[in-house]
Amino acid sequence: MPESPEVQALAEFLDQHLVAQRIVGVDLEEFRALKTRARPLDELIGATVSGVRRFGKHLEIATDGAGLVISFGRAGWALLDEQMDAPVLARVEFDSGSSLTVTDAGSFLSLGLSVVDDVRDVASIAKLGPDPLDPAYSRAQFDVALGSRRNRSAPCCRSRSRSPASGAPTPTRSCTSRSCRPSRTRWI
Structure with a gap:
């Protein structure tokens, strides 16, 4: 299970590498991973990444359009330009040739993908309290x-x-x- 500091490190890494890149393709391998059925991943095509942020154990890939929220669950993870033995659930392709691969190594699917306008539209993020890892936490x-x-x-x-x-x-x-x-x- 990824812990918050690991997810924070991933968010910082992805933020450095994905900002200003345009999404040119998406491939959903496991339909059960998509939690927003009315909003397919295809809606992200053509959007430019404006930032990557962590909310608890969730990542938001913010764009100039709809954003992508990755909820890691028990065994989910995301890799940029790397391969992993775990089953691939989805892949996001960027104009630089990079691809973000989303995997779940668990015995049951716990990872979720949501296409949202506001990160608080994801119920598990909406109920999070203040983040103790935030430098402004007092x-x-x-x-x-x-x-x-x-x-x-x-x-x-x-x-x-x-x-x-x-x-x-x-x-x-x-x-x-x-x-x-x-x-x-x-x-x-």
């Missing part, structure tokens, strides 16, 4: 995220609406005023 935002849960930070940190950088397997805890003991591990 102590005041942290205090607001904790709210009245100041003595129970473990459940709060597991909530994606309070902290979109969460997602690693973390122990679920049974917290009381006297103790906080791990009970089991689960994916969040």
